[in-house]
Amino acid sequence: MNWKLLVVAILCPSALFFTGCDKDDPVIPNEEELITTLNYILTPQSGGDVITMSFQDLDGDGGTSPTVVGGTLSANETYDGTLELLNESETPAEDITEEIEEEDEEHQFFFQSSISNLSIAYDDEDDDGNPIGLSSTLSTGAAGEGNITITLIHEPTKDGEGVSSGDITNAEGEIDIEVTFPVSVQ
């Protein structure tokens, strides 16, 4: 039938044409928002070596597993703690800490410890007088083993009950960072 021929005639050339279509190489997005590294830098107030706990995941969510380095702290010591957030997938590494400082009212870190007598207190505040957690004071008591979990909450309810003293229960918001370090107090 003639019409079938017409069908074939129309479609075949287009078929050949389209099979040749290839996609251009995509532009790889610049993951400027990515946080690859969290460093918790602890300086003993009585002098001595600076201890850095770090969580590093250079390739983001997938790929290789993150590298977690905990720390060994001295018993009955007080440390000045500083948090540092980096995007090390870029060279030079980008300091994400600044982004948190700029939006300090919308961010708060929470510190949870499974070690008895180890406590972490806030040492900074935003314009509203609420804590942020980029600077903190860590005090140890007797020797022990356990974990410290550091959580960054985006858009928390900072005036929630107990939130300004570091209790995460009523903080609501959305978790942006949650890392756990093995810690030993000796």
Added chain:
Amino acid sequence: MFSKKVILYFACVLISFNSVAQNCNLTIEGRVLDEAPNTPLSYVNILIQELATGTTTDTNGNFRFDDVCPGHYHMTFSHIGCEGDRIHLDLISDTILNMKLSHTPTSLSTVLIEGKKSNIILQPNLSVNRQAIEDNANHSLSSMLEIEAGVHLIKNGSGISKPIVQGLYGNRLTILNNGIVQSGQQWGNDHSPEIDPFTADKITVVKGTSAIEYGSGNLGSVILVEPKRISNDPHLHGQINYAFETNGRGHNVNARLSKYTPLFAWKINGTVRKYGDRKSANYFLNNIGTEEVSFAIQLEKSLKDRLFLDFYASTFNTRLGILRGSHIGNITDLERTLISEVPFFTEPDFSYGLEAPKQHVSHQLVKGKAKYFLQEDQILELILAGQINNRKEFDVRRSGRSDVPSLNIAQNTFNAELKYTNEFDGKWKLKIGSQNIMTDNTNNPNTGILPLIPDYFSWKTGQYTTLSKTLFSIDWNIGVRYDYELQNVVTISRGIDKEIVRYKNQFHNISSVLSTKYEISNSQSFSWNIGYATRNPAINELYSNGLHQGVSGIEEGDIDLVPEKALKNTLEYKWIPNTNFSFNSLFYHQHFRKYISLIPQDEIRETIRGFFPVFKYEQTDANLYGIDISTQFTISNSFFGMLKYSYLKGINTEDDIPLVFMPPNSFFGSLVYRTNKQIGLSKIKLDASEIEINNRYVFKQNNLLTEQDFVPPPAAYNLVGIKISTNIISSSYKIRCFIKADNLFNIAYRDYLNRQRYFADDIGISFTIGINYKF
């Protein structure tokens, strides 16, 4: 006492009335007028198909049928040089039909298409008509279909919803907008189809086995969104719909105009919607507002009764908010949210605000169709269409990046289709067609996030043929389809050094269908369909890679997936013993080889943002089966009722565990009281006033194991609704008004298929008031 009613037709609009009568002594009489000069039309052939009796109009245009039993009838009106018309009549009382036929030599096709069997008629289908669309002016396309048996919705909040038909959704369910396969990111469970339902006159759900004509990928079910042909009316006609919904303070405005001119016929349609925060039974659901603007234009032209040209263009633009409290971080976040009674970020006040997380989606369609009658029974159709879909999804991000989309995909699609139909003088019906779809999918790199699905180019070509014939009083339809798909995919590798990795995939798919329908008697019929279809893995199933923010999980595709195969059987039984009762039951069973689904893995992945569950696309053998039952009955001449029930079960037969995300069983019932008398003054009348009470009961999804979800499925729920409507009719216009209440008792409930159920209750009580003005 009989009360005779006048049924007034403007082209094809049907309003049917009911009154007292049970015996076979009814009359149908009426008059046929030529629409344009309003003069009587003589020699119009009128046929009652079911009775196979006919008559012709006299010189005054009058006709009459005597001694007709109550029942459902199809009547055809035809006249030389006229647009014929075919109507459905639910005859209960003596009826007067005043028909208007357009005595203009144009659209031969209406009769030809409507009058003959099309392939899908043999397959079980149900449809939402124009009045239902208007009465649900406050609903999206998907939610208009929800009351139909066997149709459920996957939702994300209230504005985002997509249909699920007999357990099939997303990649497995094809939606045809105006005959064109809807493109876009249809794979996403939180991606609504980008179609304004007001552009349609009819929305049909084909619950079949393999819709051969409608493209590869559909494994049986298809949703057809169709506008009607423009009537050959030389006057300007139009309508305005407005609906206000209290919950969400939503405004819905739609306007439509159409006119036939000797040069061409045109119709335009525009819709604007705006919703703010909704409210559940006990608290506001913030940031789930909607803003939508859409516009469509339809042009038709016929040349010498042989060539019919159609042009259609539409633009659809929407902004959809997502509940802020449902946007969560890691698995700890999910656990924190689950124990919270009220979702995080809940505000005490209403707002129209639309902040991140949200979606901005636009969809443009341009379609041209040429239909040429080689002979009266041979048609050649060419359809060309282009679609541009742009989806932007915004997440809550740091440093002002909430204004930068986290996902930004542009998809351009081009369709070309050629179809040949030959009816061999009505003895056979043969269709041969070829469909070609090119898709170009590109991520915008300005997101600053590695794309969830890669850039790709795909080319699909499908060739099909179907044959219909009545043999031994059984209607037969067979069809075969072959599809070839080529995918050129460009992915970006994960890892420290990002690399571009290319894949080239080729797939061959075969589908076939056999449909039969046997009428045992005038009142009973059986249809049996068997269909085999294959669907190649979609791009997201092969390559998705990354965090799906809304689901708090890492989703990974598998490049080694193979096409899934499905064998589906449906058996439909219809019984309409008399006008007071009808019963329809549809059994279906679908067996899958290599069913693709997202399966939770044992791995919990550690990232700097905490721990995330990992989901991977895996294949398994599966069975899906169920039954949809519906019945309609008349209690008295003013009381009507309807009951619908659907049952569905999905099983992974390889591991003997339930399939996840299957609709729970549901029951719907409604009772309508309708006044049969027109109330009012001489010129303006209130007609067919109705009170409807409806009830929807959704069972708990018990077919699920505890370890298959984060939380157990929500409890069963029951929603009661009420609707009061009336029509104000004068000689020159018609106004329809309605007021309805949904979730009348303000029940706090959660639905298994609503993604928001982990975080918040569904919508509470809501009143809607609507007005529809036609001229």
